Amino acid sequence: MNKVDAANEVKDGRSRRWDEHRRTRREELSAAALRAIRVKGPNVGMEEIAEAAGTSKTVYYRHFRDRAGLWSAVVDRTVEFIYSHIPLGNLNDVPLLALMNELADSYLTLVEQDPEIYEFVTSGPGQPGTAATEFSEPLVGLTARIGSELSEHLARRGLGEQSDIWAQAMVGAIWAAADHWVATGRAAPKDDVVVQLHNLFRPGLEHSMSQHSMSEHSTHPPLVTGQAKENPMTSTITTPTSAVSPLGAQLRAALDGNFHEFKERLRQALPPEVVVRPHDQSMAEAREWTLASLRELGPSGYNRVGMPVELGGTHDQAHSVAAFEVLATGDLSLTIKAGVQSGLFGGAILNLGNEEQRAAWLPAVMSMELLGCYGMTELGRGSDVQSLETTITYLPESKEFEVHTPNESATKAYIGNAAQHGEMAAVFGQLIVDGENHGVHCIIVPIRDGQGSPLPGVTLRDHGLKGGLLGVDNGMMAFDHVRVPRTHLLNRYGDVSEEGVYSSPIERRGERFSTMLSTLVRGRISVGGAAASAARRGLVIAVRHAMNREQFKKPTNEPVTIIEYQTHQKKLIPEIARAYAFGFAQNELITQYQARIAAQDSAEAEGDMVRELETRAAGMKVLQTRWANDTLQVCREACGGYGYMAENGLTTLRQDADVFATFEGDNTVLQLLVARSLLAQFKANWSNLNLLDAARKSSALVGNRILERTTGKATIDRLVSIASAKRGAAKLRARGWHVEMLEYRERRISESLGMRMRDVLKLEKEEQFDGLNGCQIHMVHAADAHMERTVLEAFIEGISAIEEGPARELLIKLCDLYALATIEKHAVWYLERAVIDGSRSHDVSLAVEKLSAELVDDLPAILEGLGVNESFLNSALVRRPA
Structure with missing residues (x-):
């Protein structure tokens, strides 16, 4: 470079720095002007603006003329x-x-x-x-x-x-x-x-x-594919699913949200005899019935939802989650077997495979000609998927992979479809190429021949009788140096060439592992939604019984139905409110999931978008499965001796939903995942503060003040603003106050947890495990508080899109009941921190009781709104007088 060029380069560098300085200064001065306008009003003069900026008019004129x-x-x-x-x-x-x-x-x-x-x-x-x-x-x-x-x-x-x-x-x-x-x-x-x-x-x-033949509630017009036009999943609704009242239909449309038209078509298309299993079957009979019903789902179009249109599929993957929720209002064994087939086995091929692999296997998956399983969990590795022991080793001399189970603890366990019906398995294991471990990958492994016998090197064992889900043939799988063609490796995120060279679009092993698992988040979302569907069905049975069952008489000699008793109302009606709350939150989650799918091949899919989806999916799975188990037990008890009879459906529901709390992620582990996400946010927020800001933030925390808002949604902000002006009893029914209470609890717990974790991370490494372990209960509470607030906001936002009228008014009452019941559940926490006093705590409990009583007369429509077909209830209790 000659001297002239060097001088020009120096000059250009100075010019760039000067331009950057001027841009920064203009932004600072503009921000100061905005502050002055807010304080002095739109008539503010240049001198006043300059004064607010701590400078002179001359400086402003220099930068703005x-x-x-x-x-x-x-x-x-x-x-x-x-x-x-x-x-x-x-x-x-x-x-x-x-x-x-x-x-x-x-x-x-x-x-x-x-x-x-x-x-x-x-x-x-x-x-x-x-x-x-x-x-x-x-x-x-x-x-x-x-x-x-x-x-x-x-x-x-x-x-x-x-x-x-x-x-x-x-x-x-x-x-x-x-x-x-x-x-x-x-x-x-x-x-x-x-x-x-x-x-x-x-x-x-x-x-x-x-x-244009559109529906107010459908943002996804039916897809017309190569299938026959009479396909129920792509046809127009011609008759109502059942005799649903106008108010019940409005509530159902609101709760279904953007998926209403789709769900109603599916409710019509699913024959009751296919989705309602007899109560008196043995395990062998239940398995055969479930397999037959799985195959008979074909005419409804269920198996094609969420699959590629070019291969004969319909709709997007979000609709497959909605379809799973509808199916879960029927038999849960069928739901889970269908989930294994389409969501897990088919989903692994869809999300981790290439176009050739999809074309080769997915049509047979949709037609049920190829039944598959999903081999991730191992006997010795539950939630620690990254440490799976199964190996997938490339053999360059034969251009094959060798799948091997090195020890008993590496045996694949609890695998649906493995015991009897699965013909291939999506097997997860450590991919080893030329002696180097590239982390967990997935490969398709044939496990049975045409006669249903295990293939050479494959050991299959039947788990036998379980505590529920009799129709699902869960089993174990082990592999003894089983050879699989190189083309069976699902290679979207990691491939091996014929020469034995590994390549991946994602360089870091940990990031690659996270990305692969994030594409499978649909299973976790589906499980939460299915659990909620099962609980809805249980609530319909229990409340219908309560509205019909007479017990004792009034002094006027009029019979009393048990739903008239306050204790029975308190037992069941707040759970109906939670059913609606979780439904609105689930709709929001499914929409977020589809946005993630749409962006997965772009930079938009990275970072915050993925983490937020995984956090929300984990939290909703925990909330809904825990709630379903608790609520189904309440429903069983609320029906007395009737509830204990198998013919009334509640014991089967309770048994079948039990395992939902531990599959697709143990609930406690998922709560810790949610808490870790909150801690990451806490770390980011605090790392950007200077010492003065940090001191103020700490002071606010200790002083029991509500910190900065955690949502920017206009509806929520408006309701909080309105609530701040209310006093006394009116405040109890102000949804903005509900948001503030749940938001405060979340922020207080999360930030106090963050402060503890900061101290733990200052410890020596050998002491950190005990310190972190000592924070786990705190982390669980933080996760619960975060999700309770998230659900409330989703409920409020959902209501904001509903037209004025009786349905909206009922939804507002249900939303108030959800919020107040949640505040009541944590009354001790609020009392200990002087957020409310004893009188206010008592008022909250009275408000829950009063709201529950107010909703009794509207229960028939509210139950219809839950979206459970009458023909799917499978309960003698609702087919006869109590």
Whole structure:
């Protein structure tokens, strides 16, 4: 490099640094201007702005030239802020008729929070009150930007050529209404403006929806594939599933959310004789019935949901979870066997295999010509999957893999379909190539011949009678140097060439392991949803019995049904509220899962997106399976001697759901996973604080104050704001107060846990295990608190999309009951920390009792809303008078 070039390079480097300094300084000055506008109002002068920034007008003029230049910079910042807070990324979660509500509410909430900034921006570069001669090109650009994205969204949801005009009209109306609202001093309540906008657009949207044969509750129009048009899974609903009341139908549609049309089709398509197993079967009979029913699912289209369309599948993987939930309202043995076949064995091929492997095996998986199992768990390794002992060793001389079980503890155990019916297995083990261990991978291993006998080198054992799920043939598998073709390695994340060279798109072994397992998170989501479905069925049986069963008489000689007794109400009705709460939270989780699937081949799938999904899936699995086991026991007891009779279905449900608490991840281990995620967030939050901020944060924690909010959802923020103004008894029924209480408990437990863990990590390494072990109970409490708050917020957000009317009012009561019952459960915790006093604790309990009593008259519709077909109940108790 000559001297001239070197000098130019130095000059260019200085220029870049100077440009960066000017950009940073402009941002600092713009931020100071925003603070001044908020304090002084939109009429603030340049001198006041400079004073707020601790500088002079000269500095501002140097960076912005004049007020117009500063105005332009503020507009740019405001535009980006507005765009980032309009929920365009969440529109799939919102029914079409509720889109206007969501967009208008979000935008007007931003205006309401920063009215001075809004007025400053929309007034143009002159003084407020004078219209901008060039009404903010950035704002005009923002409306066009949002309108364009909304138009694409409406087109995807079936509005066709009308999408663009609808999108521009909706966005334009919101902006015009906001301007008028601000100009008139925001005299009308924001919610009234939102409702007026909604009412203005609703008739036209309904008309357009009817023209395009759309459903308010379906964001995924049926996929028409190569299958026959009469396929029940892709046909239009022609008759109701059963005699459901209008109110019950509205509640069911709300609880099903975006999957309502799909679930209703499936409820119709599944014949009761296929999904309802006789109670008096032996284990052998139950296994044969379950296998026959699995094959008979074919005509319903169930086996094809979530599979690739090009191979004959339908819908996306989120719908396969929804289908699993519907099937779980019937026999759980059939549900689990179908889950092993399609979700685990088929899911391993789908998510870990390449296109050739999918084409080779998945059509046979869907048609049930190939029955498979999923070999992950080992006798000596439960949750510690990363330490599996089974080996998958490449043999370059024969271009094969050798699958081997080195010892008894490496035997694959508790494997569904292994004892009798499985023909191939997706086997997980340590992949060894040229003496190097590349970590856990999955390979497809044939295990039986055409006559059902184990293949050479494969040992299969039957677990025999279990505590439930009689129809699932669980067994053990071991391999003695079994040779498998090289092409059987599911190689999406790790492959071995014929020459014996290992390659992977993910360099780090630990990250590769996490990525492979994250693609299989569907099983964990499905198990939680299926457990909740089983509990819903149990609740319908128990509450129906309680509404019919008479016990004693009133002084007036009128008979009393046991649901009239307060103790019985307290036993069952809060659990119905939890059923609805978990249903809304599960819908949100499934939608989040599908977003992860859609982004899995892009950078969007990395980092926070994956961790958040895994954390939510683990937490929901724990909550729903634990709740299902507890609730089914309550339901059994609530039916007295009737409940103990097998013909009434509750003992079978209780036995079958028992294992849900430990498969697809032991619940305690999953709680620790959730807690570790919270600790990671805690570490990130605290590592960015300076000493003064850390001291203030610690002081707030010790002082029992609610720390910064953990959600940015407009609905939640609005409800919390409203609740802060309420007092006394009114506050008990304010959902914003409910959020604050659960949020405070989560934050207090999580941050105190984080403080403990910080101290533990300062210990010597040999002392850290005992220190960490001593925090485990604390971690479990943190996980529970986090998920309880998450569920409440999902319930509230779900209700916000429901139209005004009796169904919405009932859902609000159920939401209040869920929240208050949760606060009551933790009353001691709140009392110990002086968050509430004894009087308030007592009021909470009274409110739970009062709400439960208020809901009694509406129980028939509420039970219909749970989405359990009458024909699936399989209970003599609801087929005859009690």
